[in-house]
Each structure stands twice: as structure tokens, then as C-alpha cells.
Amino acid sequence: MEKHAENWDYLIVGQGIAGTLLAYFMLKSGLRICVIDKPHRAASSLKAAGIINPITGRRYAKSWLIETLIPFAKKTYKALEHDLGILIWNERNxxxxxxxxxxxxxxxxxxxxxxxxxxxxxxxxxxxxxxxxxxxxxxxxxxGSAQVNFPALIAAFRDKLRQENALREEEFRFDRLKWRDEFPVYDGRKVKGVIFCEGARAVANPYFNYLPFVPxxxxxxxxxxxxxxxxxxxxxxxxxxxxxxxxxxxxxxxxxxxxxxxxxxxxxxxxxxxxxxxxxxxxxxxxxxxxxxPTVFGTRPFLGRHPEHAGLYIFNGLGTKGASLAPFFARHFTAHLLDDAPLMKEVDIARFADKYTGSTPPAR
Ligand SMILES: Cc1cc2nc3c(=O)[nH]c(=O)nc-3n(C[C@H](O)[C@H](O)[C@H](O)COP(=O)(O)OP(=O)(O)OC[C@H]3O[C@@H](n4cnc5c(N)ncnc54)[C@H](O)[C@@H]3O)c2cc1C
CATH class of the missing domain: 3.30.9.10 (D-Amino Acid Oxidase, subunit A, domain 2)
Incomplete structure (x- = not known):
């Protein structure tokens, strides 16, 4: 087995802006992770403008939680600029x-x-x-609006993961996911959790496709x-x-x-x-x-644990606002994993528990 495979507890599936920010906060918290990502032509982070706009829509509404999200996003992207030695955060009226x-x-x-x-x-x-x-x-x-350079951030963070042997550049295979003592086992390795950050491809995830994605x-x-x-x-x-x-x-x-x-x-x-x-x-x-x-019914992100399979998680549903939502909710989710801190009700997928009728994992 490769060197990195000896050394991780959580597997993150997908390295768009969601997987990147989650990996960043999990690593900062001392968690041992491996990211598995195969670039997909329609993945949205590499095509997005990265705009953070506090006032949106035809009625000029204030974006949800914006007073919290923008300062936190700025602090996070600035810290990443410092760590990675690149320019990410551009304040632009x-x-x-x-x-x-x-x-x-x-x-x-x-x-x-x-x-x-x-x-x-x-x-x-x-x-x-x-x-x-x-x-x-x-x-x-x-x-107070800004523009975040997603492609530069994702590429630089990918290099860092590569250097730390924490990246597998391949497709996640659902037929390789098994269970042992209530824990997921991927490719024969038991882990504490698999966290899906697949963007719009989540509609094909047999465990989470009950969630109301509207890509x-x-x-x-x-x-x-x-x-x-x-x-x-x-x-x-x-x-x-x-x-x-x-x-x-x-x-x-x-x-x-x-x-x-x-x-x-x-x-x-x-x-x-x-x-x-x-x-x-x-x-x-x-x-x-x-x-x-990865737009969703109700426009609030999808965070949390699978209703039936312990050790399966999702961090998705960033919709049209990945630039502002990803930093705050990646840290929020990390605190949940690390300290069992409760998830905000508005983002916890427990709100869709009544829609879950069972998963149909692929046959071997
Ligand atoms: C045209 C356009 C403009 C946009 N402009 C803005 C904007 O200005 N501001 C803003 O905040 N948001 C914008 N968005 C929305 C923004 O792109 C999203 O909110 C955000 O990028 C979603 O990130 P993600 O990481 O959830 O998904 P993605 O970026 O789709 O990343 C998912 C990753 O997971 C990988 N993956 C999926 N399944 C697997 C698998 N089975 N195995 C291995 N890898 C897998 C994919 O290949 C990809 O790399 C825009 C979107 C579009 C399409």
C-alpha cells in the first residue's frame, strides 16, 4: 500500500472548494486525512468567478448570514494566501x-x-x-464584495496535498466501500469517516441521493x-x-x-x-x-451524517455561493467531527430524515 494510506482516519471525496476548505480545517485541527479527487469537466469550482456579493437578487436582498460569512471568508482566504504563497482574495466593489x-x-x-x-x-x-x-x-x-480565485487556491492546495502524500488522484469507487464494526472500510482500510464533497455529482451517490439536489x-x-x-x-x-x-x-x-x-x-x-x-x-x-x-432545494448547504450508515458524511449544497459559504461551514463541520459540536439546524441534513427510505449501494 502507498505511504499516505498508512496515515489517515478520514477520507474526503472531492477537491472542489468544499473539499479544499474542509481538508484545510481538518488538517489544521490535527485530523489525519486523505483526499480522493478525479477532476471532472463540469465541476463548478474551476469555472466559477468566485464572487462574494452581500446584496443579491432582483430585490437587492442581504445574503444569508453575510455579516458572519464575509469576515470569516476574508480571514480564511488571507491565511491560505499566507500559507500557500499565492493571491486568492480580491476586494472589488x-x-x-x-x-x-x-x-x-x-x-x-x-x-x-x-x-x-x-x-x-x-x-x-x-x-x-x-x-x-x-x-x-x-x-x-x-x-464589501470580493472575488476569490478558486482555480489558484485549488491548484496550490492540491500541490500541498500531493507533497504530504494526502491525495489520491482517482475516481472514488462505491463498490470498494464496505463496513467493519460499524466503520467504513475503503480499499480494505478501516476509517473513522468518509466525507463526500462531490459537488453536483452527488446526485449519483447511492447513499446521499435522497437529498433534494436541484443542480x-x-x-x-x-x-x-x-x-x-x-x-x-x-x-x-x-x-x-x-x-x-x-x-x-x-x-x-x-x-x-x-x-x-x-x-x-x-x-x-x-x-x-x-x-x-x-x-x-x-x-x-x-x-x-x-x-x-450543486444547487439545492431551500438554498441552504447540506452538512451532516448519513441517517443509517455510521461514518458516512456529506459537505455539499453550496449552490451559487461556494466562495462565501465554504470557509465558515468547513470550520463548522470540522468542529462537529472533532468535538461533536451541534450542527446548525438550517444546514444539518437531519432536516430531510423523513425523505430517507434506504440506500442501494452498487453490487460488487
Ligand atoms: C458558471 C458558474 C459560475 C459560478 N460563480 C460563482 C461565484 O461567482 N461565486 C460563488 O460563490 N459561487 C459561484 N458558483 C458556484 C460555485 O462554483 C459552487 O458553489 C462551488 O464551486 C461548489 O463547490 P464543490 O466543491 O461543492 O463542488 P465542485 O466544484 O463540483 O467539486 C467537486 C469535486 O469532486 C470531484 N468528484 C466528484 N465525484 C467524485 C468521485 N466519485 N471520485 C473522485 N472525485 C469526484 C469532482 O471532480 C470535483 O473535483 C458558480 C458556478 C458556476 C457553474
Whole structure:
């Protein structure tokens, strides 16, 4: 058996943003882990813009728990920047188009609430954008928002796991999972727990597919905008996110119904039409791609222990907000594993216990 296999108690399945942050906190807590991950073309972390936006949706609602999530995310990503020697955390205001009177009124109404006000700039500052953006009736500006570089973090953390012999770059095989004395045994090795962080692929997990996953397909573009170099994010039909060196991420579509996980000409055209409407200057498309988000019924993450099989856990359901949710809930979950600290009711999968009618593990 390989060297790392001698040395772990928990197996984490999946190294997207969920598996990465969970591995980070578990290692920090002194737990012995091994991550098993086989990159999948539709895994969402490597395609996401990594935006953290405190004010979201058409009604400009405040994101759930945002006062807790953003400071904790910043602290965690900054610590990871320090440990890994890379840049992950980019504070970026977000300019938001307010095309109708109703939009503007709603924005102003929200910005007057004392608990919303800290996230709203007094006035949108469009200096530097005069020649770049097409005119819109009015603009708002969010402060305290950020953009997290998922690909850089996941790649650097993967290297660290590799160096520590804590990574198996292969598919997790359900037919290799057995039980001995109530504990899971994988590939013949008894472990304290297997924690599934599979993103949208969880719908094919025979132990957790009773949970109400509602995956959504998202398509996006990467573009070059040669005549510009702006630091803020812009939301007008699509969201435009600076990625450095003149590149911008532009997205995203969101569809519950889809035939496959591949990019489509139709959604590309939709993205292009929105981008042409937003930008007053030419751009060049570098890439068009798609991924599947692990979105769930009720929008709250899925954390906890399997209702029947001791030693099987899930950390998933980060939906459209992996950048802000993953750090806080990875630590929350680690405390649960380590000290049996209770999980928040809103995220504990015990809330779906009545939906569980038994698992059908694959035959050998
Ligand atoms: C177009 C798009 C834009 C987005 N933009 C944002 C954004 O701006 N901000 C934000 O916060 N969120 C955004 N999201 C959502 C974000 O991507 C997710 O919340 C988050 O990345 C989910 O991470 P995850 O680790 O749960 O899943 P994933 O990223 O899917 O990772 C799961 C990993 O597990 C591996 N895996 C699965 N099954 C197995 C197996 N059996 N064996 C081995 N490996 C396995 C997969 O290959 C993958 O590596 C966006 C999503 C999309 C699609």
C-alpha cells in the first residue's frame, strides 16, 4: 500500500472548494486525512468567478448570514494566501445597473435600512468607466464584495496535498466501500469517516441521493477587453469580473433543465447579446464553457451524517455561493467531527430524515 494510506482516519471525496476548505480545517485541527479527487469537466469550482456579493437578487436582498460569512471568508482566504504563497482574495466593489425607476427606488429603499447600509456606497463611482460602459438610467455600487480565485487556491492546495502524500488522484469507487464494526472500510482500510464533497455529482451517490439536489447548469465566457483595465465588477444583464492581465469572466446563465454539461451555441449568443449591450467598446471571446452547480432545494448547504450508515458524511449544497459559504461551514463541520459540536439546524441534513427510505449501494 502507498505511504499516505498508512496515515489517515478520514477520507474526503472531492477537491472542489468544499473539499479544499474542509481538508484545510481538518488538517489544521490535527485530523489525519486523505483526499480522493478525479477532476471532472463540469465541476463548478474551476469555472466559477468566485464572487462574494452581500446584496443579491432582483430585490437587492442581504445574503444569508453575510455579516458572519464575509469576515470569516476574508480571514480564511488571507491565511491560505499566507500559507500557500499565492493571491486568492480580491476586494472589488460591484457596480450594478438600475435600469428602471422601480429598480432605483428599491435600491434606495434598501440602502436606507441600517443593517443594509454598510454594504451600499453612498453614490456609485463610475470614474474610469465613461468610455467603457453603455449608459444606463442609474447605477448602484456595493461595497464589501470580493472575488476569490478558486482555480489558484485549488491548484496550490492540491500541490500541498500531493507533497504530504494526502491525495489520491482517482475516481472514488462505491463498490470498494464496505463496513467493519460499524466503520467504513475503503480499499480494505478501516476509517473513522468518509466525507463526500462531490459537488453536483452527488446526485449519483447511492447513499446521499435522497437529498433534494436541484443542480443548475451555468455557462460563461472569458473575454479580453483590449481598451480597458478596470478593477470593479460590473453587473448589467451579465456580471463582468476582472481576472487580471486584461481578461474578464462574463456570466452566467442558469438552467434547471439541460441535456448535458457542454456549452451551447444558444446560451453563448445570450451571453454575447448581454455583453454587447453592457459594453461600449469591442471585446474578444477567449473561451466559452459550462459547469453544473450543486444547487439545492431551500438554498441552504447540506452538512451532516448519513441517517443509517455510521461514518458516512456529506459537505455539499453550496449552490451559487461556494466562495462565501465554504470557509465558515468547513470550520463548522470540522468542529462537529472533532468535538461533536451541534450542527446548525438550517444546514444539518437531519432536516430531510423523513425523505430517507434506504440506500442501494452498487453490487460488487
Ligand atoms: C458558471 C458558474 C459560475 C459560478 N460563480 C460563482 C461565484 O461567482 N461565486 C460563488 O460563490 N459561487 C459561484 N458558483 C458556484 C460555485 O462554483 C459552487 O458553489 C462551488 O464551486 C461548489 O463547490 P464543490 O466543491 O461543492 O463542488 P465542485 O466544484 O463540483 O467539486 C467537486 C469535486 O469532486 C470531484 N468528484 C466528484 N465525484 C467524485 C468521485 N466519485 N471520485 C473522485 N472525485 C469526484 C469532482 O471532480 C470535483 O473535483 C458558480 C458556478 C458556476 C457553474
Amino acid at each position: 460591484l457596480l450594478r445597473a438600475l435600469p428602471t425607476v422601480q429598480d432605483e427606488n428599491e435600491w434606495l429603499r434598501r440602502s436606507a435600512f441600517p443593517d443594509f447600509a454598510p454594504w451600499f456606497a453612498k453614490e456609485a463611482d463610475l470614474s474610469g468607466f465613461e468610455k467603457i460602459l453603455n449608459p444606463v438610467r442609474a447605477w448602484g455600487e456595493t461595497v 443548475t447548469k451555468g455557462e460563461y465566457l472569458e473575454v479580453k477587453i483590449p481598451e480597458s483595465n478596470f478593477p470593479k465588477m460590473v453587473k448589467n444583464g451579465v456580471t463582468i469580473v476582472p481576472m487580471g492581465e486584461g481578461s474578464y469572466w462574463v456570466g452566467a446563465t442558469s438552467r434547471f433543465e439541460y441535456d448535458d454539461d457542454l456549452p451551447t451555441a444558444r446560451q453563448k449568443e445570450w451571453l454575447l447579446s448581454k455583453l454587447r449591450k453592457a459594453l461600449a467598446i469591442p471585446f474578444e471571446v477567449i473561451k466559452h464553457d459550462a459547469a453544473i452547480r
